[in-house]
Amino acid sequence: MDANLDSPSERFDINNEDDVRGAVMLSYSEIMSRFNDAGLATQIATCISELAMNIVKYAQYGELYIHYQSNYSIEIIAEDRGPGIANIEQAMQDHFSSKGTLGLGLPGVKRMVDEFEIQSQINHGTRIRVKKWINQY
Amino acid sequence: MQTDLREMKTSGLMKMHDLDESDLVMVRKYGTIISPKLEEYAVLFYEWIAELPEYQVLFSNPEVMGRARSEQINYWRSFFNARVDDNYVQERRKIGEVHARVGLSLPSYFAAMNVSFIIFTKKLYDGGLYSEEYSSAISALTKLMHFDITIVVETYSRLINERISKQSKALMEMSTPVTQIWQDILMLPVVGIIDSKRAQDIMMTILSRIGETRAKVFIMDISGVAVVDSAVANHLFKITKSTGLMGCVSLISGISPAIAQTIVNLGINVDEVNSTATLRDALEQAFKIIGRTVT
Numbered sequence A: 001m002d003a004n005l006d007s008p009s010e011r012f013d014i015n016n017e018d019d020v021r022g023a024v025m026l027s028y029s030e031i032m033s034r035f036n037d038a039g040l041a042t043q044i045a046t047c048i049s050e051l052a053m054n055i056v057k058y059a060q061y062g063e064l065y066i067h068y069q070s071n072y073s074i075e076i077i078a079e080d081r082g083p084g085i086a087n088i089e090q091a092m093q094d095h096f097s098s099k100g101t102l103g104l105g106l107p108g109v110k111r112m113v114d115e116f117e118i119q120s121q122i123n124h125g126t127r128i129r130v131k132k133w134i135n136q137y
Numbered sequence B: 001m002q003t004d005l006r007e008m009k010t011s012g013l014m015k016m017h018d019l020d021e022s023d024l025v026m027v028r029k030y031g032t033i034i035s036p037k038l039e040e041y042a043v044l045f046y047e048w049i050a051e052l053p054e055y056q057v058l059f060s061n062p063e064v065m066g067r068a069r070s071e072q073i074n075y076w077r078s079f080f081n082a083r084v085d086d087n088y089v090q091e092r093r094k095i096g097e098v099h100a101r102v103g104l105s106l107p108s109y110f111a112a113m114n115v116s117f118i119i120f121t122k123k124l125y126d127g128g129l130y131s132e133e134y135s136s137a138i139s140a141l142t143k144l145m146h147f148d149i150t151i152v153v154e155t156y157s158r159l160i161n162e163r164i165s166k167q168s169k170a171l172m173e174m175s176t177p178v179t180q181i182w183q184d185i186l187m188l189p190v191v192g193i194i195d196s197k198r199a200q201d202i203m204m205t206i207l208s209r210i211g212e213t214r215a216k217v218f219i220m221d222i223s224g225v226a227v228v229d230s231a232v233a234n235h236l237f238k239i240t241k242s243t244g245l246m247g248c249v250s251l252i253s254g255i256s257p258a259i260a261q262t263i264v265n266l267g268i269n270v271d272e273v274n275s276t277a278t279l280r281d282a283l284e285q286a287f288k289i290i291g292r293t294v295t
Helices: A017-035 A038-059 A105-112 B010-016 B021-049 B053-058 B062-081 B086-102 B106-123 B131-174 B196-213 B230-245 B257-266 B279-289
Strands: A009-014 A062-069 A073-080 A115-121 A125-133 B179-182 B185-192 B217-225 B249-253
Touching: A009 A017, A009 A038, A017 A038, A017 A062, A017 B131, A038 A062, A038 A073, A038 A105, A038 A125, A038 B230, A038 B257, A105 A115, A105 A125, A105 B230, A105 B257, B010 B086, B010 B131, B021 B062, B021 B106, B021 B131, B062 B086, B062 B131, B086 B131, B106 B131, B185 B196, B185 B279, B196 B217, B196 B230, B217 B230, B217 B279, B230 B249, B230 B257, B249 B279
Parallel strands: B185 B217, B217 B249
Antiparallel strands: A009 A062, A062 A073, A073 A125, A115 A125, B179 B185
8 A cells, every 4th residue: 555655664572582573574575575575684683583583682672663665665673771882892892702602793784785884882782773775766 | 762651660650640639639620510520421321332333242241331331430430539559550551451351442441431421520510619629620531541552552562463473473383394395305395484493393393204204304495584584594504404413404495686685795605505596496306316317
C-alpha cells in the first residue's frame, strides 16, 4: 500500500532472542516489499540481528529503531542502558569478543553500512547509529 | 524506558489516571442512583449488543449469555462500589484474560464500554444531582472507566502477543525434520531464522540421528534461511564440528548470493565449512563421499 511507504519509523523492544527474531523477520519483509532487493534486505536484517543480539548479550534489554527515510536511506539505531563498552577501538576489531562469540558483529556491521556512529559510556549504556544509502537505479 | 503495568502498584496506576479518593467518593455517590437500576441497564445493553454480529457468534448459547450477563452486572456493581485495591485490579486483569481467551476484540470492548457510559449518564440518570456535582461525577466516572480499560487492554494485548510468539515457536520446533534420504546420507532443510535455541535443537537432533543411522554425510539446506549473521555462522560451525567428531561430514547447501555476500562482509572465516549453492551440488558431493555413482 502506498500510504505505508511513507511510514517513517518502527520501534522494537528488545528483551530476548524472540524479540530479535521478530525484528529481523519484520524488517526483512518490510525491505523486500519496499525495494524488492534480497541482497539489501539480507544485509539490513543481518545488521539488525547483530545489533539487537548485542543488546540481549550485553545489556539484557534495550530498544531498536528503524527509520526509512523517503526510500533513500535506512537508518538503524540500537540503544541500551547496559554496562557500556570499555574500549570501543578494541570492540571494533575483527575477532575481538568479551563474550566468547566470533567477535565479528560490530566490525561486520560497519563494513555493510555507509555511516556508522557509536556512543558508549561505562555503566550508562550504548547507542549505535548506522545508515545505509539506497542505490536507486 | 518501557513501563510494565504488571509491575505497577495500584496506587501508581491510580496516579497514572489522575484518580484520587475524592473521585471514588463521587463514583459511589453516582452509584447510589445507578446500582438499583443495573437490571434495567442490562436490558438496554443487551438490546444494543444483539445487533453486533460478533456477539451473536460468542453468545449463541443462552447459558453462556446468562452467565456473561450476571458477571457484567457484578462488574458494574464493583465499579460503582469504587473500592479500588489490589483485588479490584486483579478482577480487571481477569476480564482481559477472558476477552483474550474467547476472542472478543478490543474495538467491540471499547464500543461496549462507551455504550455503557451513555446508558449510565443519559438513559438511567434521573437528574438527582446538582449540575456542579454532576460534572465532577462524570469526570470521576470517566477516569475510573479509563483506569479499568487500561488494565483490561494491557492484559489482553500481552496475552495475545504471548500467544503469537508461542505459535511461532511451536512452528519452529516442528521444523527440524531430519530425514535419511539415502543409505548413509541425512538431510535437513532449515526455513526461517536460526537462533541459539533452534541451533541447539538442530544439533541434538542431528547428533542422535547420526548415532542411530551411522550416517556419513549430513546435508543442511539453508536456502530458506533469511539471515546468517555472526551468531548463526557460529552455530553452523559448531554443528559442523560436532558431526565431524562423530565421523559424519556436514555439507551446507543453498547459500544464496545475498547470504554469500553478507558472510564475506561480516568477515566470517569459512575455510572450515563445506558449502554449495544448490542442494543438487551437495547431493553429488555426498554421493562421492560415500563412494556411489548415481547417473
